Amino acid sequence: MELPSPRVNSARLPAFMGRTVRLPCKVLKSQGTSAIVEACDGGQVEVRLNPNSELSATFVEIIGQVVGESAIKFLFGISLDSDKELDMKLVNDVVELTFDPRFKKMFPE
Template sequence: MSDHISMRVNAGRLTGLTGNTVRLPCKVLRLSDDSAIVEASDGGQVEIQRKNVDVTGTYIEVLGTVVDASSIKALATIPLDSDDELDMKLVNDVIELTFESRFDKIFPRYQTGSS
């Protein structure tokens, strides 16, 4: 089952997940040809390597592989835009809840060696 996990994370949760597939809900701050700088739900900035991956919208979810504690290689993006701003504090609260051990059966996560 762990082969198919793609946990939702914030910038602070990237540490220790190098090589794993994750989902990062975020706000696009800057775009360049092959990369983007985004703000994760916890306010941290993450570089998205986005070669051949379109970024459309202000708020997106990046599905990608963690390169290091501050960058992700995008596999795809999903637009999250609506008529209103996305409540990133609420998004972050949900992400943090998924890391609580009492929800392990609902939200499986990677084994990182620490809880």
């Protein structure tokens, strides 16, 4: 059975070293095997891409392994682009609610 991959923001990354997480973010720069993204809480995160991976959408959810306090090794990406801009403050509020003790049973770490 696979472990859950919690949705995180940049401030929560250090608590998940070595674990697989989901990072909703906005792509700021993607070049070669590295990308810089802005997490939903406004913090910047380095994404270490695979040689054949590409971040072509503006808003994505990156599924990856946390390899540093502000770095993720890319495993998979899901485009979150639509005809409207994603409200990152709202996304961050949802991320933070998943860590609220009142909802611990609903969102296992």
